[in-house]
Amino acid sequence: MSIVAGNGEGSSNDPKVEVESGVEASIALEVSSVTNPAHVELDSLKAWLVVFGCCGAMTTTFGLTTSFGVFQEYYGRVLLSDQSASSIAWIGGLQYCLLFFLGLPIGSLNEKGYTRQLVWSGSIIIVCCQVGISFCSTYHQLLIVQGLLFGIGSGCVFTPACAVVQPWFDKKRNLAMGILATGSAIGGVIFSLAASNLLPQIGFAWTARVLALLSLIVLIIASLFVRQYPGLPENRSTSMIGAVTQLKKPAFSTYILGVFLASASVYAPVNYAQEYGQHLELPKGATQYLVTIINGTSIIGRIGGGQLADHFGSIQTETVGVFICGTMCFFWTKCTSSASLIAYAALYGVAQGVYVALLPAGAAAIIPSADLGRSIGVMFSILSIAMLISQPVFGLLIRDTSGPAAYSHAAIFGGSVLMLSALSLLISILLRPRTRNMKLEA
Template structure:
């Protein structure tokens, strides 16, 4: 055992002593089953270069997904006016759901192959999907290219960009992860405007070709820096069944399902709520989404920084509570412009912080040895949350509120972060009953 391994072993043993001041309930021994993949030091300048590469990969892969609403509007009003909005929305839905399900397999592949090559392969598939979609003239063709194929390609930079930052930092892990994951929020903001401008100036086919080419070249360019710090322990099974049977993992996954379900509701419903209930313009309503996206970036960065001081799970609990309060105390109780803006500010900040600390919490509780695979499994929660969130909300709005009364839909949205909060509190109790501890 070399000097670094002995030091890690001694630290792990000390950390497992409940009476120790440094004790945290982390499966630290899992790190000892991984081999160091590079001589580059953690927390150094090269590590920040890796973070920049993750930022760009997530900015384009998730940013393009977040901009699908622009295509939805174009398809519905211009290209396929005879098709229902529900059918058209499945192009973007397939894109996101395949990205999440593909995360399970891409996490497994990241344990067996070089993440730099996988990220590059994902860039090629993403670009090919959008360029191929530019030649499609049917919804079915777009569902295969822009939806299915793009989701498969984006799952690689999605998993790599989310799991790699936790390996490269020890002292500022939360801040580094927050910066990397803020790329998705930044991408969602500027890609929406860029896509709108390109469709207006060049038309939808050329907008997709330009977007595909830019995404492919940019993600390819940063792929050489999308490398792991350690080679994780390998498994011959795509799904780590020991993890699936782990009570801690199941509780965290349940919290994630309800948290992600809560994430989508306000972003989908606030624009129409602003028009129908607050009698504002459609552009004012879309600006509310931009406001929430902007605050989510602030939340990702600030919560990432604070998690290094307070503890990622503690902050995830606090942010989930803030999300619940913003919906229960403000949106449920009041139908005013001021409270709607307050909801956008508080909820956007809170939900951005929640997304940031998910991989940091996973590393804290389960160790780094199989973090790509664990993150991939957790993305099942994104899949389930996507199904649990918007469809039931829309059904309540249609069938109970008759498309004008948002009360039932808002109550449903508000209870989702409450359920997530209960699971997070249960996880903390499973780890420790001490209140004043960094975890």
């Protein structure tokens, strides 16, 4: 999907800006449209190798982060049984936060040509942290290694991998970005599936080392292919004035409020799904793959959401996805059997995938192309705060009682926040400026 801005207020000089689905594509929008030199072939085999490498980078960064729900359950039950769910959630919250918060500073270094250095250094940090996790036995050790340091390493790899793909393509750009967007979901499936199976068989320490080895292999391959497009102009503008100006516009500020509220709640069922199943004392075989199921079905939501947005609009489709997530949160504690919880996880993954896919595209429906990339960067820095505090807040709302009632307050809170988010997104649609020459194209 793309936005064509004419001579309306706030439109840029660029006639066309491509908008891809997926949280990962948000940072890619920071790369300006450029005139491709004749000696660089677009949509080539070399370009697809870049996609292959970046997809691997997504797998070991965002994919590992979305797999934290497996460790959330294990820590609460075994390794950190003396800690509350809220305290443990700070580890995953730090991962989510730094993954997005570092987008601006790392993105600036990437634009200055330090792509390979960032990817290699981040890869080293990720693998070292994975090995280091295997030697951790206390809460504060895990908070520093798995939360803080791993989050920094992931940010160093995640941001460049997102930003370098777009300029390599012309006709097949949307397809390339769609493949990139599935990388994190595939990683979430692989790592959560591996952790769920290995933890009871070989223990925590060796599970972390196996994940480190898997990460090392994937990141070595990824590092060989993640590279900047050679035709990008030097001395690209890094001014944040335009992005800050956009925050003053009612439509964009309301949109940020909406996605802030959504980001504060939409990941809770992912992180607490397996812990909830364990709390209900459901069969281990039926609940240990709930995070895997959510990550797997989110691929459907990501791809399908982008297709629906081409017909109905990005913010409109995103609003529906958030509304469905909110409705399902209210019924979270109604799932008391293995079958109902598995079905819930599958459906929730699809709805959540729609939201995740259209987050940057929704902003692009409001912001002119000249300020789009850095405006999204500012937006994600704001959202990182919600991602940091949301999981611990949900942990505080979980009561120390038996049965599904222990999670009732968390479910009601999550559903209410998501409904407020849907309302804010709807208002942003109404506040969005209508210019005669601006239209959405499929």
